[in-house]
Amino acid sequence: MGSNLREILDNVSYPEILLSFPNAKKKKRIESKEKAILEFYQQLVRKIIHQVDEKIHGRSTRPYSLVTQQPIRGRAKQGGQRIGEMEVWALEGFGVAHILQEILTYKSRHLIARQEILNATIWGKRVPNHEDLPESFRVLVRELRSLALEMNHFLVSKKNFEVNREDVRSE
Incomplete structure (x- = not known):
């Protein structure tokens, strides 16, 4: 040798x-x-x-921005890593749609859903499906109102879409 x-x-x-x-x-x-x-x-x-x-740095549940309710970024603030477009594509390629949904919606922008997911995980229940508006959209509406602009909006959901389709058929 x-x-x-x-x-x-x-x-x-x-x-x-x-x-x-x-x-x-x-x-x-x-x-x-x-x-x-x-x-x-x-x-x-x-x-x-x-x-x-x-x-090495990790984040499970740490602070969120007070205004937009987005996860804080950066190691100094005990924040997490940003999930960019390429990371989302990589996760899509592995077929993990439910994990992507959790990362991009519930954990990143929804106040009530974030707590309900934690409770559902702890108690072994089914994760509820929320059709509510994200907090960042509510911040946008408040900022537009501060400029004296009123924004009327409604949430389009599967339920609303089916009701509208039935109205069209009856006429």
Whole structure:
């Protein structure tokens, strides 16, 4: 094994600086190629693992923005990661429509549904389906009202759509 490794290392191009790579623990120079390369990669992996330990961050349920009720972003504020368009496409590709619905609607913008999902999960009940307006839309309506603009809106749901279709048939 050792002779094969030596032949491989002789054929591979590597920086000559590794021949005299300093060993941090023993404070001396490493003279063999194998030990120099091994020591170099061990220190490199230790540094990468150390950086990963600092970067790991997760969020289960943390604070939400008071105005828009969106999840707060950023590690310093104990927020979560943003789910962008490409992440949504990747999740769609794996066929996890219910998880996407939860992430993009209930957990991100709906005050009552967020609490009801938590209760349903704890008690093992069915998650309710909400056809309410998101809080961000309500904020938009309030901002328009502050500009003296009235916005009349109604929520189109499956139930409303069926009622309208029946009215058309009867005429």
